[in-house]
Amino acid sequence: MVNKHVQFSEIINKGLSRRRFIQTSSTVAAFFTATPMASAIAKTTLKEPSINFKQVPVSTADTAIVPEGYQADVLISWGSPLFADSPAFSPSANSDAQLKQFGDNNDGMAFFPLTNERAVLAVNNEYTNYEYLLPNQGKTLSADDVKKAQAAVGNSIVELVYKNGHWIVNQNGRLNRRITANTPMEITGVAAGHPLLKTKADPTGTRALGTFANCANGATPWGTYLTCEENFDDFFGTDTNVAVDSNQERYGISPENKDYRWYEHDPRFDIAQNPNEPNRFGWVVEIDPMNPTSIPKKRTALGRFKHENAAVTINNDGYVVVYLGDDERGEHLYRFVSKNKYNPSNQEANRDLLEEGTLYVAKFDAKDGELKGTGQWIELTFGKNGLTAENGFASQAEIMIFARKAATHVGATTMDRPEWVAVNPHTSEVFCTLTNNKNRGVKPNQPVDAVNPREKNPYGHILRWNPSNGNHTAATFDWDLYLIAGNPTVHKDSLMAGSKNINKDNMFNCPDGLGFDKDGRLWILTDGDDSNKGNFAGMGNNQMLCGNPVTGEIRRFLTGPIACEITGITFSHDSKTMFVGVQHPGEEQAPSHFPDGGHSTPRSSIMRITRKDGGVIGA
Ligand code: FEO
Ligand code: CA
Ligand code: CA
Numbered sequence: 001m002v003n004k005h006v007q008f009s010e011i012i013n014k015g016l017s018r019r020r021f022i023q024t025s026s027t028v029a030a031f032f033t034a035t036p037m038a039s040a041i042a043k044t045t046l047k048e049p050s051i052n053f054k055q056v057p058v059s060t061a062d063t064a065i066v067p068e069g070y071q072a073d074v075l076i077s078w079g080s081p082l083f084a085d086s087p088a089f090s091p092s093a094n095s096d097a098q099l100k101q102f103g104d105n106n107d108g109m110a111f112f113p114l115t116n117e118r119a120v121l122a123v124n125n126e127y128t129n130y131e132y133l134l135p136n137q138g139k140t141l142s143a144d145d146v147k148k149a150q151a152a153v154g155n156s157i158v159e160l161v162y163k164n165g166h167w168i169v170n171q172n173g174r175l176n177r178r179i180t181a182n183t184p185m186e187i188t189g190v191a192a193g194h195p196l197l198k199t200k201a202d203p204t205g206t207r208a209l210g211t212f213a214n215c216a217n218g219a220t221p222w223g224t225y226l227t228c229e230e231n232f233d234d235f236f237g238t239d240t241n242v243a244v245d246s247n248q249e250r251y252g253i254s255p256e257n258k259d260y261r262w263y264e265h266d267p268r269f270d271i272a273q274n275p276n277e278p279n280r281f282g283w284v285v286e287i288d289p290m291n292p293t294s295i296p297k298k299r300t301a302l303g304r305f306k307h308e309n310a311a312v313t314i315n316n317d318g319y320v321v322v323y324l325g326d327d328e329r330g331e332h333l334y335r336f337v338s339k340n341k342y343n344p345s346n347q348e349a350n351r352d353l354l355e356e357g358t359l360y361v362a363k364f365d366a367k368d369g370e371l372k373g374t375g376q377w378i379e380l381t382f383g384k385n386g387l388t389a390e391n392g393f394a395s396q397a398e399i400m401i402f403a404r405k406a407a408t409h410v411g412a413t414t415m416d417r418p419e420w421v422a423v424n425p426h427t428s429e430v431f432c433t434l435t436n437n438k439n440r441g442v443k444p445n446q447p448v449d450a451v452n453p454r455e456k457n458p459y460g461h462i463l464r465w466n467p468s469n470g471n472h473t474a475a476t477f478d479w480d481l482y483l484i485a486g487n488p489t490v491h492k493d494s495l496m497a498g499s500k501n502i503n504k505d506n507m508f509n510c511p512d513g514l515g516f517d518k519d520g521r522l523w524i525l526t527d528g529d530d531s532n533k534g535n536f537a538g539m540g541n542n543q544m545l546c547g548n549p550v551t552g553e554i555r556r557f558l559t560g561p562i563a564c565e566i567t568g569i570t571f572s573h574d575s576k577t578m579f580v581g582v583q584h585p586g587e588e589q590a591p592s593h594f595p596d597g598g599h600s601t602p603r604s605s606i607m608r609i610t611r612k613d614g615g616v617i618g619a
Pocket of ligand 1: 107126214215230310327419
């Protein structure tokens with residue numbers, strides 16, 4: 001391992017020397033600009049976005065800081081009233097109150113405009129912090145505590161109205177809705193009705209209750225919202241001594257999971273009593289935010305794993321392509337291609353495009369000694385690539401339910417925790433954050449390789465690929481690394497100091513959220529170590545940066561409050577308001593009172609960011 005480590009450091013140095021030779025004055029450039037990959041991309045029409053704000057310094061303050069000329073206000077926080085008759089926030093609210101309030105730990109979100117003055121914001125509410133949600137910090141749980149926790153997760157559909165120059169919450173909006181861990185859902189697609197999805201309460205295997213662990217998201221051009229179920233295993237457990245099989249183990253299902261203990265009051269979450277219930281989670285769920293009585297649909301054709309987000313793009317030939325990360329150490333990167341084509345002139349006809357299609361998983365190859373190369377998408381279809389009954393795969397439904405196992409069988413590359421994927425709206429390039437991985441180079445199935453080049457990867461990196469011929473349904477792609485995060489003030493070794501586009505003024509760790517705006521600026525949100533010590537000295541609180549996908553320049557745009565993660569990003573239709581999530585400020589009882597100050601309970605919040613001159617964000 002050590003040899004490889006040194007070897008990749010040398011590669012970075014060589015690459016940088018070569019670039020220095022080629023370039024003259026520019027000090028900020030893409031990592032490995034002088035590679036065949038970069039020039040191949042340069043042949044397509046690249047639109048370089050303008051980035052004109054002044055970078056903010058790192059911060060350890062308990063507030064959200066944005067550049068000069070910008071303002072950041074709280075749009076809504078955990079527990080804020082969502083309906084006209086909702087009670088005001090109170091840390092001691094019961095489950096009935098929580099059902100009428102904005103959910104906890106907002107994560108991915110998407111803005112759906114209705115008119116210039118009316119819109120819907122669909123938001124994920126990922127999990128809860130018992131230390132703030134419950135009166136005795138969850139040390140013991142009452143039945144209503146569990147109900148409150150179940151009411152605080154899922155989604156909040158929030159109607160917005162544009163008034164006095166700002167988007168604000170409209171508590172009288174008829175589209176306001178809470179979706180919780182108990183909302184009826186339909187299981188659709190190839191795995192629907194499979195025996196592994198049947199329970200005592202649902203012998204059909206097609207009617208699930210609820211969604212939770214809703215991490216990041218997607219939005220479709222036909223106006224639906226995609227919410228992605230990530231760490232669902234945390235919500236299941238048991239006090240019964242029960243064995244779990246290797247399929248369940250692969251998804252983290254264990255009697256040892258004691259974080260939320262819903263099983264104490266709700267047998268649906270007791271894996272001894274309902275061993276198939278966890279199989280009904282770990283899906284991408286499609287929600288119609290324009291119809292508050294619609295039944296959300298779990299789309300099993302997109303596979304079951306710990307879904308981060310769902311990056312949707314319509315390929316040139318009309319097929320819907322969805323890129324999907326599975327955020328766990330050593331898990332994989334996936335692509336879904338729809339069976340049917342998108343019809344831009346009939347949105348109703350697109351409603352079930354995610355019902356049928358083909359799932360693929362990525363395998364990366366590299367030229368010897370280079371941090372770039374080619375890759376292929378391997379099809380996860382029953383009867384192909386060894387996914388046969390003889391090899392333990394009984395049907396397409398089982399391949400979807402245990403997609404991780406199928407991915408391993410076909411030789412997919414193990415990755416450093418794929419978080420968000422984002423597709424450049426102006427090119428065919430796709431970016432994915434690989435947030436960190438302490439197991440890299442430690443576990444035998446996670447060797448140091450070109451695409452995951454750093455042992456124990458403490459800082460994360462951002463992968464970029466370009467599908468062959470710009471075709472998102474192609475079997476192959478070229479890839480390189482857009483950046484390697486690092487700390488140049490602590491490390492001299494270039495692999496730990498980070499790629500050339502990282503410097504003492506813009507450094508950060510653990511990229512997680514990722515999104516392009518309409519102009520093609522790449523926004524990078526972090527969920528990293530905010531200790532500001534050791535490897536992370538000088539990095540401060542979690543933050544958001546803006547990347548130029550053409551030059552590689554990275555500039556810090558926002559710093560968050562104490563012990564938060566910055567996650568969730570969307571824009572108003574005119575790009576003049578940015579919505580950004582501040583999740584779990586004060587986590588693990590760190591001293592945050594964001595956003596209300598004083599001695600208040602810290603609350604996850606959505607920030608509304610605008611320019612004082614009313615201009616486009618970032619431009
Ligand atoms: Fe919910 Fe992988 O972040
Ligand atoms: Ca995340
Ligand atoms: Ca993360």
